[in-house]
Amino acid sequence: xxxxxxxxxxxxxxxxxxxxxxxxxxxxxxxxxxxxxxxxxxxxxxxxxxxxxxxxxxxxxxxxxxxxxxxxxxxxxxxxxxxxxxxxxxxxxxxxxxxxxxxxxxxxxxxxxxxxxxxxxxxxxxxxxxxxxxxxxxxxxxxxxxxxxxxxxxxxxxxxxxxxxxxxxxxxxxxxxxxxxxxxxxxxxxxxxxxxxxxxxxxxxxxxxxxxx
Amino acid sequence: xxxxxxxxxxxxxxxxxxxxxxxxxxxxxxxxxxxxxxxxxxxxxxxxxxxxxxxxxxxxxxxxxxxxxxxxxxxxxxxxxxxxxxxxxxxxxxxxxxxxxxxxxxxxxxxxxxxxxxxxxxxxxxxxxxxxxxxxxxxxxxxxxxxxxxxxxxxxxxxxxxxxxxxxxxxxxxxxxxxxxxxxxxxxxxxxxxxxxxxxxxxxxxxxxxxxxxxxxxxxxxxxxxxxxxxxxxxxxxxxxxxxxxxxxxxxxxxxxxxxxxxxxxxxxxxxxxxxxxxxxxxxxxxxxxxxxxxxxxxxxxxxxxxxxxxxxxxxxxxxxxxxxxxxxxxxxxxxxxxxxxxxxxxxxxxxxxxxxxxxxxxxxxxxxxxxxxxxxxxxxxxxxxxxxxxxxxxxxxxxxxxxxxxxxxxxxxxxxxxxxxx
Numbered sequence: 001x002x003x004x005x006x007x008x009x010x011x012x013x014x015x016x017x018x019x020x021x022x023x024x025x026x027x028x029x030x031x032x033x034x035x036x037x038x039x040x041x042x043x044x045x046x047x048x049x050x051x052x053x054x055x056x057x058x059x060x061x062x063x064x065x066x067x068x069x070x071x072x073x074x075x076x077x078x079x080x081x082x083x084x085x086x087x088x089x090x091x092x093x094x095x096x097x098x099x100x101x102x103x104x105x106x107x108x109x110x111x112x113x114x115x116x117x118x119x120x121x122x123x124x125x126x127x128x129x130x131x132x133x134x135x136x137x138x139x140x141x142x143x144x145x146x147x148x149x150x151x152x153x154x155x156x157x158x159x160x161x162x163x164x165x166x167x168x169x170x171x172x173x174x175x176x177x178x179x180x181x182x183x184x185x186x187x188x189x190x191x192x193x194x195x196x197x198x199x200x201x202x203x204x205x206x207x208x209x210x211x212x213x
Numbered sequence: 214x215x216x217x218x219x220x221x222x223x224x225x226x227x228x229x230x231x232x233x234x235x236x237x238x239x240x241x242x243x244x245x246x247x248x249x250x251x252x253x254x255x256x257x258x259x260x261x262x263x264x265x266x267x268x269x270x271x272x273x274x275x276x277x278x279x280x281x282x283x284x285x286x287x288x289x290x291x292x293x294x295x296x297x298x299x300x301x302x303x304x305x306x307x308x309x310x311x312x313x314x315x316x317x318x319x320x321x322x323x324x325x326x327x328x329x330x331x332x333x334x335x336x337x338x339x340x341x342x343x344x345x346x347x348x349x350x351x352x353x354x355x356x357x358x359x360x361x362x363x364x365x366x367x368x369x370x371x372x373x374x375x376x377x378x379x380x381x382x383x384x385x386x387x388x389x390x391x392x393x394x395x396x397x398x399x400x401x402x403x404x405x406x407x408x409x410x411x412x413x414x415x416x417x418x419x420x421x422x423x424x425x426x427x428x429x430x431x432x433x434x435x436x437x438x439x440x441x442x443x444x445x446x447x448x449x450x451x452x453x454x455x456x457x458x459x460x461x462x463x464x465x466x467x468x469x470x471x472x473x474x475x476x477x478x479x480x481x482x483x484x485x486x487x488x489x490x491x492x493x494x495x496x497x498x499x500x501x502x503x504x505x506x507x508x509x510x511x512x513x514x515x516x517x518x519x520x521x522x523x524x525x526x527x528x529x530x531x532x533x534x535x536x537x538x539x540x541x542x543x544x545x546x547x548x549x550x551x552x553x554x555x556x557x558x559x560x561x562x563x564x565x566x567x568x569x570x571x572x573x574x575x576x577x578x579x580x581x582x583x584x585x586x587x588x589x590x591x592x593x594x595x596x597x598x599x600x601x602x603x604x605x606x607x608x609x610x611x612x613x614x615x616x617x618x619x620x621x622x623x624x625x626x627x628x629x630x631x632x633x634x635x636x
Binding site for chain 2: 063064066188192202
């Protein structure tokens with residue numbers, strides 16, 4: 001009889017250097033790896049016959065991901081035939097398909113980004129990759145040359161502009177050690193703009209004293 | 214008599230905060246120079262001191278770390294003179310540090326121009342500073358100011374400077390620093406008789422963070438002040454309502470998980486199932502009266518006490534809402550509605566962030582103050598953070614120094630005006 005899938009998944013992640021955490025159930029495994037927490041939610045064949053089990057598992061996965069963890073759904077091969085990996089990729093949840101012999105990492109999970117930040121696609125489909133072709137290298141070389149030309153042109157423009165910049169007015173104050181930026185002589189800082197205290201304070205000594213102190 | 218043009222170049226401000234000393238002339242623009250408000254007294258008997266006996270009695274500024282010796286004697290040699298906003302009259306070591314800071318500040322911006330006849334220096338102290346602190350500070354300028362660097366000097370309370378820097382002439386300012394908090398109504402002048410001082414500040418939020426770390430199994434790290442502060446700033450949250458926030462965090466611990474990495478180290482703090490405790494940190498800063506804090510007090514965390522320093526009683530357990538109301542109600546009734554319409558928050562203890570996904574459970578400092586006031590019957594209060602929390606005191610001092618007429622002489626009753634050092 002094959003080893004239960006939770007045990008196999010534990011071995012799988014341990015082999016990758018992750019540490020299983022103490023709080024483990026047969027349906028959910030938690031690992032800590034380097035700086036992150038990895039959660040694995042298991043959907044076995046029996047889930048098809050249990051009402052709400054699959055939806056619960058997927059919603060749990062979405063909540064865990066919101067909490068900042070890297071989340072996988074590990075589903076049996078039977079489940080895999082019914083689901084589209086693109087949906088997992090779109091929502092940043094990892095997908096692992098297992099059968100009695102193998103565990104395949106089909107979609108690599110992404111960490112939740114703060115709202116408003118574009119999410120980077122980090123899908124890693126475990127497939128043999130073709131070695132880069134000569135055409136790929138040629139394209140990279142061309143991009144590199146283009147960037148080099150652009151950089152030289154920018155550098156030239158920066159050097160020119162620093163030469164042409166007007167000399168700053170001499171400062172009333174000499175700084176002895178590194179400090180904050182200096183205001184041009186004679187100019188008042190921006191917090192003076194429309195400040196009603198300028199008028200109030202300029203009348204000090206020419207008015208009645210404080211009203212309530 | 215100096216012209217406005219002169220003062221537009223030679224007005225100098227010094228803000229003595231509980232942790233930092235911010236200083237510089239008007240020509241600094243928006244941002245003054247900032248160093249720690251501290252001084253180090255090197256061991257004059259040490260071999261190193263004898264070999265390189267060039268060091269001053271007190272070291273201030275960026276050089277302090279170069280002189281630090283063993284960690285054991287830091288507490289007696291590294292002095293933060295204004296940790297709680299006040300300096301004891303007889304605390305000569307602390308006054309030596311203040312003297313060194315003033316000299317350091319002025320010498321760092323020593324003008325070379327021939328038209329320079331001394332700065333108009335505006336120093337700012339905590340609003341609860343007793344008169345002797347004004348006297349000692351004035352004396353430092355009178356007796357020890359480097360040659361002709363100071364033309365005239367004045368001292369103003371920090372909340373008053375905040376109101377000036379923010380451009381509001383009628384308001385209540387709450388300034389909350391590391392050691393304590395001050396509430397001061399302003400109506401063109403600081404209303405000194407209505408001030409309320411609270412014996413609680415950022416340091417107390419650090420204390421409860423330390424207890425939480427201990428409970429979560431990080432007892433070995435809980436004594437490291439800098440680490441505790443980093444954890445507080447990283448995971449501490451101010452709840453809308455503490456009970457609701459704790460219940461939600463316990464129901465969905467993953468969503469509320471409090472985890473942070475200490476920069477530059479391998480240390481990672483993860484409160485895991487205790488992540489609900491992150492709400493205690495913010496609540497405690499604003500209101501330490503919830504019954505949940507009793508368990509921490511009973512286990513040895515010091516309860517913020519009412520203390521009398523000088524003539525001022527610092528309230529330990531008073532929440533910020535009560536403090537504002539107490540202060541405002543000491544003002545004329547006619548003035549009170551106008552004060553509630555401009556409540557200004559200033560100081561590092563009000564810098565609380567709200568993670569986007571928790572914005573229905575956690576709030577920022579102005580919202581928390583509004584909620585506290587609302588719960589006590591004050592509706593429609595307008596509470597704001599100052600435009601530049603870190604520099605608003607310095608900004609206010611610069612405006613004060615530029616605008617107040619030179620002929621407005623220092624008055625010990627009013628505690629305002631210029632003390633001309635060349636007179």
